[in-house]
Amino acid sequence: xxxxxxxxxxxxxxxxxxxxxxxxxxxxxxxxxxxxxxxxxxxxxxxxxxxxxxxxxxxxxxxxxxxxxxxxxxxxxxxxxxxxxxxxxxxxxxxxxxxxxxxxxxxxxxxxxxxxxxxxxxxxxxxxxxxxxxxxxxxxxxxxxxxxxxxxxxxxxxxxxxxxxxxxxxxxxxxxxxxxxxxxxxxxxxxxxxxxxxxxxxxxxxxxxxxxxxxxxxxxxxxxxxxxxxxxxxxxxxxxxxxxxxxxxxxxxxxxxxxxxxxxxxxxxxxxxxxxxxxxxxxxxxxxxxxxxxxxxxxxxxxxxxxxxxxx
Amino acid sequence: xxxxxxxxxxxxxxxxxxxxxxxxxxxxxxxxxxxxxxxxxxxxxxxxxxxxxxxxxxxxxxxxxxxxxxxxxxxxxxxxxxxxxxxxxxxxxxxxxxxxxxxxxxxxxxxxxxxxxxxxxxxxxxxxxxxxxxxxxxxxxxxxxxxxxxxxxxxxxxxxxxxxxxxxxxxxxxxxxxxxxxxxxxxxxxxxxxxxxxxxxxxxxxxxxxxxxxxxxxxxxxxxxxxxxxxxxxxxxxxxxxxxxxxxxxxxxxxxxxxxxxxxxxxxxxxxxxxxxxxxxxxxxxxxxxxxxxxxxxxxxxxxxxxxxxxxxxxxxxxxxxxxxxxxxxxxxxxxxxxxxxxxxxxxxxxxxxxxxxxxxxxxxxxxxxxxxxxxxxxxxxxxxxxxxxxxxxxxxxxxxxxxxxxxxxxxxxxxxxxxxxxxxxxxxxxxxxxxxxxxxxxxxxxxxxxxxxxxxxxxxxxxxxxxxxxxxxxxxxxxxxxxxxxxxxxxxxxxxxxxxxxxxxxxxxxxxxxxxxxxxxx
Numbered sequence: 001x002x003x004x005x006x007x008x009x010x011x012x013x014x015x016x017x018x019x020x021x022x023x024x025x026x027x028x029x030x031x032x033x034x035x036x037x038x039x040x041x042x043x044x045x046x047x048x049x050x051x052x053x054x055x056x057x058x059x060x061x062x063x064x065x066x067x068x069x070x071x072x073x074x075x076x077x078x079x080x081x082x083x084x085x086x087x088x089x090x091x092x093x094x095x096x097x098x099x100x101x102x103x104x105x106x107x108x109x110x111x112x113x114x115x116x117x118x119x120x121x122x123x124x125x126x127x128x129x130x131x132x133x134x135x136x137x138x139x140x141x142x143x144x145x146x147x148x149x150x151x152x153x154x155x156x157x158x159x160x161x162x163x164x165x166x167x168x169x170x171x172x173x174x175x176x177x178x179x180x181x182x183x184x185x186x187x188x189x190x191x192x193x194x195x196x197x198x199x200x201x202x203x204x205x206x207x208x209x210x211x212x213x214x215x216x217x218x219x220x221x222x223x224x225x226x227x228x229x230x231x232x233x234x235x236x237x238x239x240x241x242x243x244x245x246x247x248x249x250x251x252x253x254x255x256x257x258x259x260x261x262x263x264x265x266x267x268x269x270x271x272x273x274x275x276x277x278x279x280x281x282x283x284x285x286x287x288x289x290x291x292x293x294x295x296x297x298x299x300x301x302x303x304x305x306x307x308x309x310x311x312x
Numbered sequence: 313x314x315x316x317x318x319x320x321x322x323x324x325x326x327x328x329x330x331x332x333x334x335x336x337x338x339x340x341x342x343x344x345x346x347x348x349x350x351x352x353x354x355x356x357x358x359x360x361x362x363x364x365x366x367x368x369x370x371x372x373x374x375x376x377x378x379x380x381x382x383x384x385x386x387x388x389x390x391x392x393x394x395x396x397x398x399x400x401x402x403x404x405x406x407x408x409x410x411x412x413x414x415x416x417x418x419x420x421x422x423x424x425x426x427x428x429x430x431x432x433x434x435x436x437x438x439x440x441x442x443x444x445x446x447x448x449x450x451x452x453x454x455x456x457x458x459x460x461x462x463x464x465x466x467x468x469x470x471x472x473x474x475x476x477x478x479x480x481x482x483x484x485x486x487x488x489x490x491x492x493x494x495x496x497x498x499x500x501x502x503x504x505x506x507x508x509x510x511x512x513x514x515x516x517x518x519x520x521x522x523x524x525x526x527x528x529x530x531x532x533x534x535x536x537x538x539x540x541x542x543x544x545x546x547x548x549x550x551x552x553x554x555x556x557x558x559x560x561x562x563x564x565x566x567x568x569x570x571x572x573x574x575x576x577x578x579x580x581x582x583x584x585x586x587x588x589x590x591x592x593x594x595x596x597x598x599x600x601x602x603x604x605x606x607x608x609x610x611x612x613x614x615x616x617x618x619x620x621x622x623x624x625x626x627x628x629x630x631x632x633x634x635x636x637x638x639x640x641x642x643x644x645x646x647x648x649x650x651x652x653x654x655x656x657x658x659x660x661x662x663x664x665x666x667x668x669x670x671x672x673x674x675x676x677x678x679x680x681x682x683x684x685x686x687x688x689x690x691x692x693x694x695x696x697x698x699x700x701x702x703x704x705x706x707x708x709x710x711x712x713x714x715x716x717x718x719x720x721x722x723x724x725x726x727x728x729x730x731x732x733x734x735x736x737x738x739x740x741x742x743x744x745x746x747x748x749x750x751x752x753x754x755x756x757x758x759x760x761x762x763x764x765x766x767x768x769x770x771x772x773x774x775x776x777x778x779x780x781x782x783x784x785x786x787x788x789x790x791x792x793x794x795x796x797x798x799x800x801x802x803x804x805x806x807x808x809x810x811x812x813x814x815x816x817x818x819x820x821x822x823x824x825x826x827x828x829x830x831x832x833x834x835x
Contacts, residue, residue, distance in 0.1 A: 033716030039350075040358050040435060042719050042732075043747060045754055048435045049723075055490070084513065085351045085494050095514060150550055158554045165555045166546055168515060260546040260555075262514035270347075275716045 009299065013292040020288040021073065021281070025066055028280050034058055035082040038275040056082055069281065078285075079278035081271075088282040091267060096286065098168060099263035102179055102186070102255070103248045107241065109187030114194035114237075119225065121195070122202035133195070140192035145251055149185045149258040156181060166260035182259040186251050190244055197240050201233035208232075235305050242298025249287065335530055339833040340540040341815065343826070344552040344564040348514050348545045353497040354474035355427055356434045356490065360824060363471050363737060367825045368519055368541070370474030370502035373402055373421065373453075374465055376739045380589065380647050380822030383469040383739060387416070387503065387526070388453070391468075397460030397777045402468075404451040409524035410477045411507035418448035423478040425455075433489070436472035439463070439738060460777045466649075466740035471825075477501055505536040505829040517543045519828075529830065537817070537832035553810065556581065562815050562833065565826070567808040568688075569634045575810050582813055585636055585806035586820040589645045589736040589744075592637070594681065594729050594800035595722075599760040603726045609677045610728065616797040618667035620657035622704045623697065627659075629803050632692045637803035642790045643748045645804050647822040650741045652787040654794035656801060664704045676705025681729035682721060685712035690731045693802075722758050729800075732757070735824050741786055745770055749793055761798035 036052040037044070044052075053059050057068065072079055078088035121133040140148070157165040169178040205211060206229060214224045253265035264283055271279035349362045354370050357363065375386040385391075388402040408416040427433060429440035442461035447454045457464070467473060480501050486492040500508055505527070506519035519541045527535045544561065546552040549568050553575070556564040567575060567583070575583040596619075600611040609615045625639040638646075641653040668674060681697075683690035691710070698708045713721070721727050736744055746753045750770055751762040766789050773785040794801075807820045817830040 031716070032713075033720035037719050037723060038716045042722055042758075043754065044358070044435050046723075051432075080494075083350050085497070086513075091513065094512075153551060153554055158558050161558065165558055165560055166548075166551050167544070167560075258548045258551055260544065260548065260551055262512065262545070266514060266547065273715060 005303075006296075006300070009296050013289065013296075016292055017285060017288055020285055021070070022066075024281050024284040025069060028275070028277050029062065031275065033275050035275045035277055038273075039083050073285075078282035081276055081279050083271075083274045083276045084279075088278045091279065092264065092282055092286055095262055095264045095267050098261060099249065099252050099256070099265055101175055102183055102252055102261060102263060103245065105176075105179055105183035106186035106190060106248055107245065109183050110190030110194060111241070113187060113191035114198060115230075117191075118195045118198035119202055119230070121199045122206060125199075125203055134199075137192040137195045140188050145185060145189055145254050146258055148188060149182065149255060152181045152185055153258070166258075168261050179259075179261070182255045182261060185259075186248060186255055189251060190241075190248060193244060194237055194240060198233060198237045201236050202229055205229045205232045231305060235302060238301050238305065239298055242294055242301075245291070245294045249290070335537055335816070335832050336834050337531075337533075337537050337832070338539050340542055341538050341562045341818075341828065341831060341833055342542045342544060342560065343828075344546045344555055344561040345543050346545075346547055346549070346552070346566045348543075349517065351494075351497055352500050352508070353493045354471050354476070355436070356493050358435055360735070364820075364824045364826050365543070366471045366474065367504060368506045368828055369500055369504045369508060370471070370476065371504045372469050372471070372473050372475065374469040376466075376469050376821055376823060376825075378819050378821050378827070380587070380739060381649055383465050386469065387421075387475055388468075391465070393777075398457045400455040400457065400464060402453045402455070404453065405526055406451065408503060408526055410480070410503050411501050411522040411524060412477075412480070413524060414477060414479070416475060416477070416503050418451060418453050420478050421453045421475050422446045422448040424475045425453075425473060427476075427489070428472050428474075434472065436470075436737075439467040439470060439743070440473060459775050461775065462777050462779075462782055463738070463740045463742045463774070466738050470738045475503060506541060509540070514545055516545065519543075527829065536829050538828060541828050541831075556810055556812070559812070562812040563818060564810045565807070565820075567810050569632075569636050569805070569808060570688075572634060572636055572808055580813055582811045582815065584809045584811060584820075586809060587647050587822050588805065588807045588820075588824065589647050589822045590733060590805050590807070591640050591643070591645050592731075592733045592802045592805060593640065593643075594802065595732050595757050595759050596799060597725065597728050597758075597760060598756075598798050599725070602728060603724070608728065609671070609673055610679070612671045613796060614667040614671040615673060616800075617657065617795075618664040618671070618673075618704065619701065619706065619800055620797050621660045621667065622664035622701050622706070623657070623800055623802070624659040624700055625801075625803060627700070628693060628696055631696050632689055633803060633805055636808070637805045639803055640801040643793050643799065643801070644741055644744050644790070645736070645822070647804075648736060648741050648744065649739060650783050650786040652783070652790050654790055656794065657797070661703050668704060668706075673705070676707065678707040678709060679728055680709040680711050681731065682718050682727050683710055683712050683731050684715050684718060686714075687731075693731065725755070725758055725760065727758075732799075737823060739823065742770075742774060745786070745789060748799075749789065756798060759798045761796065763792055763796060766792050 035056055036049050036058060040049055040052060057065060081088055081091060117133050121130045124130050153165055156162050163181050164178050167178050169175050211224060211228055214228050252263060253269055256263045256265040268283050347361055349365050350359055351357050351362055352366065352369065354366050372386050373388040374383045377384050387404060387408060389405045391400055391402045393400050404418060410416055425440065425446050429437050429443055431437050442457050442459060442464060444456045444458045481492060481496050484492040484495040486495050505522055505525050507522045509520040510518040521536050521539050525534050529535045529537055546555060552564045553571065555561045572583055575581050596610045596616055597608060598611055600608060602608050629635060629637040639656065641656055642651055644651050681694055683694055694710045701708050722730055734744065747757055749756055749766045769785045769789050773782050776782040776785060809820055811818060814834040816832050816834055819827045821827060
């Protein structure tokens with residue numbers, strides 16, 4: 001793999017970030033209502049709202065506000081949350097790991113579910129096994145995340161008492177335990193998406209000539225499956241998985257609310273409702289960096305699986 | 313009665329008496345909140361999420377009684393008003409300490425009250441505006457007033473008048489009061505029953521027992537009974553209930569009213585409906601013209617009365633509050649001091665039609681109401697009203713927007729109607745009245761309603777020290793307001809809190825504050 005390729009791709013993130021900064025700065029200000037009235041509620045007198053706006057620097061013209069925002073950003077300062085009165089960077093540092101943990105956990109569970117079942121469905125295509133697997137995931141695709149979450153909570157949490165109902169825990173083991181149900185909820189949804197593509201690709205590859213050739217060579221079917229079929233079938237799946245990490249972070253918003261997980265998804269929702277500009281801006285930029293990095297990583301893995309890609 | 317029976321009865325009585333007296337000490341109560349606190353400074357904060365928790369951390373000179381109707385001694389064991397009503401002398405209890413063990417002095421009181429009444433600080437300084445100066449000497453604090461103020465005792469029992477440690481606050485990092493407040497509020501030290509020991513934002517907050525707390529329990533030893541209270545943030549209503557049912561929580565707030573009956577039937581749960589000062593209503597834009605220049609039918613008092621008559625409060629209470637509410641009988645709740653029940657607007661569609669006819673709207677009209685998107689209550693309420701008002705020819709349009717948008721539109725008077733709720737922060741009718749009926753505050757909740765007699769009576773009542781005279785003024789204010797109907801009067805609702813069966817002594821007072829001071833977990 002060429003390092004210049006990686007470097008170029010890394011540099012390409014910068015314009016993305018600038019664009020994201022400008023966009024989010026403008027967009028949040030287009031929303032009706034501002035942080036001052038959001039924190040003060042409907043009871044505050046106009047004088048108090050004005051004073052608060054002044055304290056928050058919202059009385060300044062937009063270009064001045066933007067210059068201040070960028071100036072602080074260049075010093076690595078995301079500002080102070082208007083509602084929580086703590087530095088945004090600290091909020092993100094506290095809560096991002098939680099969401100990343102959950103997202104990664106969900107991706108792993110999703111892949112663990114999707115890959116074997118997709119292969120099984122492909123190998124036994126058009127049999128009842130295939131039908132059952134596809135039906136289950138079809139249901140998974142059509143059910144809303146919060147519904148699956150609540151059902152899991154009620155059955156495995158409340159009724160059987162196998163898992164805690166929401167929360168995050170303090171140690172790695174506790175995180176793993178507490179986040180199992182939410183990760184499963186998200187993972188199931190993800191698996192449903194991955195399954196369809198992976199099953200189709202496996203079927204496609206299975207009928208390809210080089211597989212027939214491998215079979216003719218007398219290779220064992222497990223070897224054929226792992227070395228030839230899966231490797232090639234995974235290319236589109238990895239891309240899809242990468243694209244879906246963004247969606248996973250979105251899905252985390254609902255999951256974090258239902259399962260009472262203190263991640264950035266919930267932070268973002270609260271910030272939007274509270275018109276907490278610094279938090280919205282800081283989080284959006286963080287998401288932009290993350291998604292860009294995930295896409296880069298996806299491309300790198302893709303290139304690794306299919307060396308033609310990096311020359312494209 | 314033979315000797316054996318008598319003995320058994322006596323023993324039984326002794327045992328019952330004994331067990332009712334013994335309170336279990338210790339333990340951690342885990343309480344599920346729907347959202348986390350934001351900023352734990354009593355003076356600069358603004359949200360109920362903070363206000364309702366602050367009383368556990370900070371103490372005030374006086375305290376509201378659990379029924380929300382009066383005040384009682386707090387850090388001050390007594391207070392005396394001079395005959396001309398212009399000087400209040402408060403005596404502090406001996407040996408008061410903050411949660412770090414340092415003494416609480418009259419100097420701290422003076423500094424705290426001066427900070428709280430500084431017009432540059434926060435939204436609440438108005439409640440102490442009658443104070444001209446504060447002097448402190450020994451264990452005595454003297455408040456010199458600009459004029460007699462009947463609301464002052466209630467104001468001194470309100471969160472923003474909490475006593476903070478001057479030295480510790482000043483030692484916090486920061487250049488000015490606002491920065492110091494930010495730093496101090498991360499690890500606040502007060503003299504309340506509990507002290508913050510850990511706070512993972514968005515996740516949980518742990519309050520530990522303050523070993524220096526002044527108030528004594530039933531057993532003669534210092535309160536609180538609990539070792540700690542742990543607040544867990546569980547935003548989803550269903551999850552909060554599930555966690556309570558599985559025993560992970562011993563208390564859960566904001567139970568949806570739709571689930572109250574089910575939880576009441578659960579033998580392992582104590583479903584409490586604490587009386588509140590909460591009133592639910594619809595504000596109307598009373599101005600003759602709307603922002604877009606259109607004529608506003610709601611400026612006619614007959615139209616506003618008609619809508620009130622066309623509203624079937626009892627049906628709404630069943631549909632929206634599942635029978636837990638009761639009709640509003642004034643703009644203030646029946647738990648507010650000096651509440652005087654009004655005739656109100658009993659459901660009468662025929663009367664509504666007559667009034668509309670008289671106002672020239674015999675063929676009805678269209679009206680729009682702002683609702684909070686995602687609020688099941690708002691939607692249930694407004695769809696029911698659509699049908700009720702439809703009967704008298706009024707076509708209701710529902711506009712769903714998020715809370716911040718709603719507030720922004722409302723502030724700009726860019727609305728016709730709006731769903732709303734209110735809870736008092738102070739044990740006195742002056743706060744709610746100044747917001748609902750006094751134009752110069754926030755244009756009477758932005759309705760634009762204005763009444764010269766109310767303004768005059770309110771002005772008088774703010775300096776009226778005779779409680780009976782004051783009650784008379786407030787009775788009249790409530791009657792005028794009722795007749796002018798600037799709002800659609802709906803219902804009062806309680807605070808629904810579900811508790812584990814072994815929780816004793818927890819109260820949420822009508823102002824909303826969660827009081828864990830005398831809470832205990834029985835074995």
